[in-house]
Amino acid sequence: MHRRHLLNLILASAAFVLPFGVSATQIRNARLWHSDDKLRLVFDLSGPVQYKTFSLSAPERLIIDLSSANLSGDFSQLALSNTVIRSIRSGPFGQGDTRIVLDLSGPVQLASFLLPPQDGQGHRLVLDLKTAVPLQMAAAPEAAIDKAHPKRDIIVVVDPGHGGKDPGAVGAKGEREKDVVLSIAQLLAKRLKREKGFDVKLVRNDDFFVPLRKRVEIARKHNADMFISVHADAAPRLTASGASVYCLSEGGATSATARFMAQRENGADLLGATSLLNLKDKDPMLAGVILDMSMNATLAASLQLGSTVLGSLAGITTLHQKRVEQAGFAVLKSPDVPSILVETGFISNARDSQRLVTARHQQAVADGLFEGLQRYFQKNPPVNSYIAWQQEQKKSQA
Ligand SMILES: [Zn+2]
Numbered sequence: 001m002h003r004r005h006l007l008n009l010i011l012a013s014a015a016f017v018l019p020f021g022v023s024a025t026q027i028r029n030a031r032l033w034h035s036d037d038k039l040r041l042v043f044d045l046s047g048p049v050q051y052k053t054f055s056l057s058a059p060e061r062l063i064i065d066l067s068s069a070n071l072s073g074d075f076s077q078l079a080l081s082n083t084v085i086r087s088i089r090s091g092p093f094g095q096g097d098t099r100i101v102l103d104l105s106g107p108v109q110l111a112s113f114l115l116p117p118q119d120g121q122g123h124r125l126v127l128d129l130k131t132a133v134p135l136q137m138a139a140a141p142e143a144a145i146d147k148a149h150p151k152r153d154i155i156v157v158v159d160p161g162h163g164g165k166d167p168g169a170v171g172a173k174g175e176r177e178k179d180v181v182l183s184i185a186q187l188l189a190k191r192l193k194r195e196k197g198f199d200v201k202l203v204r205n206d207d208f209f210v211p212l213r214k215r216v217e218i219a220r221k222h223n224a225d226m227f228i229s230v231h232a233d234a235a236p237r238l239t240a241s242g243a244s245v246y247c248l249s250e251g252g253a254t255s256a257t258a259r260f261m262a263q264r265e266n267g268a269d270l271l272g273a274t275s276l277l278n279l280k281d282k283d284p285m286l287a288g289v290i291l292d293m294s295m296n297a298t299l300a301a302s303l304q305l306g307s308t309v310l311g312s313l314a315g316i317t318t319l320h321q322k323r324v325e326q327a328g329f330a331v332l333k334s335p336d337v338p339s340i341l342v343e344t345g346f347i348s349n350a351r352d353s354q355r356l357v358t359a360r361h362q363q364a365v366a367d368g369l370f371e372g373l374q375r376y377f378q379k380n381p382p383v384n385s386y387i388a389w390q391q392e393q394k395k396s397q398a
Contacts, residue, residue: 024096025049025123027066029073032083038130039083041102044073045123053112053127060104064112064127069098084108084131086383089297105383106131151386153199154377156192157219159229159331160185160202164209169234169346171353178207180356181230184344187366188230195374197386212330219337225382226305226373227339229331232356234348241349242320243365245310246341247302248332301338301380308379309342309372316368317345317355342369 026046033040050067075088086103093099109130117123160182162168168177185202192200201222203215210218219227233240306324313319320343332339344365345352355361381388 023068025066025069026072027069027098027100028122030075030078030088032078032080034083038128039085041085041127041129043100043125043127044121045069045125046072047123048114048116049123049125051112051114051125053110055107055110057107060107062102062104062108062110062127062129064100064102064125065093066098066100066125068096070096071098084129091296149389149392150384151389152382152384153197154225154382154385154387155199155201155222156373157201157203157222157224157227157337158185158189158192159215159219159227160204161229161231161331162209163204163207166209169232169348171234171347172350173353175347175353175357177232177234177347180232180347180362181344182207183359183362184366184369185230187363188228188369191366191370192373195370197390215331216334216337216339219334219339224337225377225385227332227334227337228309228369228373229329229339229341230369231341231343232345232347232352233343235346236348238348238350240320241346241352242318243310243313243316243345244320244325244343245306245313246325246327246329246332246343247306248299248326248328248339295335298334298336298338302332302340304380305338305373305376306340308376309340309369312368312372312375313342313344313365316364317352317361320346 025048027043028046029044031042031044033042049069051064051069053062053064055062070092071090075090078085078088080087084104084106086105088100088102090098090100111128111130113126115121115124115126160178162178162181164178166178168181170176182204186205189200189202192198201218201224203218204210215229216227233244303324303326310319310322310324324340329341332341345356347353347356356365377385377387378391381391
């Protein structure tokens with residue numbers, strides 16, 4: 001609920017305003033059926049529409065562009081489990097058009113057509129998706145699912161801020177942010193390693209300096225499902241205290257996209273982003289839109305994780321801000337890995353600082369972070385993950 005709402009907000013704020021006199025077609029609703037050999041997706045429309053479709057691979061996606069169309073419904077109620085569609089994203093595109101992206105688990109054959117109003121139904125756009133592999137596979141007996149399921153670990157990259165020549169914030173009694181956050185990060189890593197279904201990498205496991213860009217690069221190299229950067233602030237106002245959670249701001253995301261694209265034009269390697277998103281052979285305009293959408297989706301996931309983590313921390317420490325804050329931290333600018341930055345407290349505040357250096361409080365904060373991550377992934381397990389498999393087992397037993 002929360003995530004969808006956020007995503008809608010993010011997408012709506014980027015919408016283009018249509019010139020006067022042009023009335024856009026509303027995409028009111030989507031419905032789904034499956035039969036043995038195909039999946040039918042129907043969009044209910046307020047009127048006729050011009051559309052085109054194309055597909056992209058690695059990962060497989062089907063893109064539907066509808067001219068002069070707005071989205072007034074939402075697709076969150078569609079039962080996508082056991083279908084070839086993993087998720088549906090949508091957003092404004094070009095001058096008042098709407099782009100819908102179906103993330104697919106494999107290649108499909110598409111037949112699409114428009115239907116005029118009849119039998120109490122309005123205008124409709126119908127998409128028939130035939131999978132290369134029969135759909136029964138998806139509804140196979142448990143034994144078959146069990147064999148097919150990779151049950152992979154969720155990879156969390158934990159980034160202890162600062163290090164080496166960069167001490168971060170320093171407290172009145174010489175407490176150093178870099179030491180506090182290394183301890184907390186190591187405790188979090190230890191906790192994650194103990195939990196089946198999780199794997200964890202630390203950006204640094206000792207007192208050395210890592211440049212900001214290198215930190216993001218490490219997350220990408222490990223195909224992280226989540227990147228969490230751990231800090232402890234200083235503030236000019238010494239009474240400032242408590243924990244905060246940050247995500248990338250929308251403005252930050254937009255300018256990062258712009259920077260990524262500019263670098264691409266200049267032939268830079270983009271820290272591997274081009275190959276990950278497979279944009280090399282796409283036209284730059286299209287690549288920009290896809291990158292932007294994937295960044296928006298990542299941001300929504302980051303915000304959701306952020307608020308879950310904030311909720312867990314609330315029982316352990318006071319909160320500096322009751323909601324997830326957004327800012328343009330360079331360390332969070334990864335378009336394909338949901339990322340949060342946690343300020344565990346204020347080194348500059350005497351009381352916070354006193355607690356932050358104790359093993360007991362460090363453990364409590366690490367446990368809080370773990371609990372937040374775990375709750376988030378229980379709610380949003382990546383397909384193919386052990387946790388997703390575990391939940392499928394529970395469902396099939398229910
Ligand atoms: Zn810091």
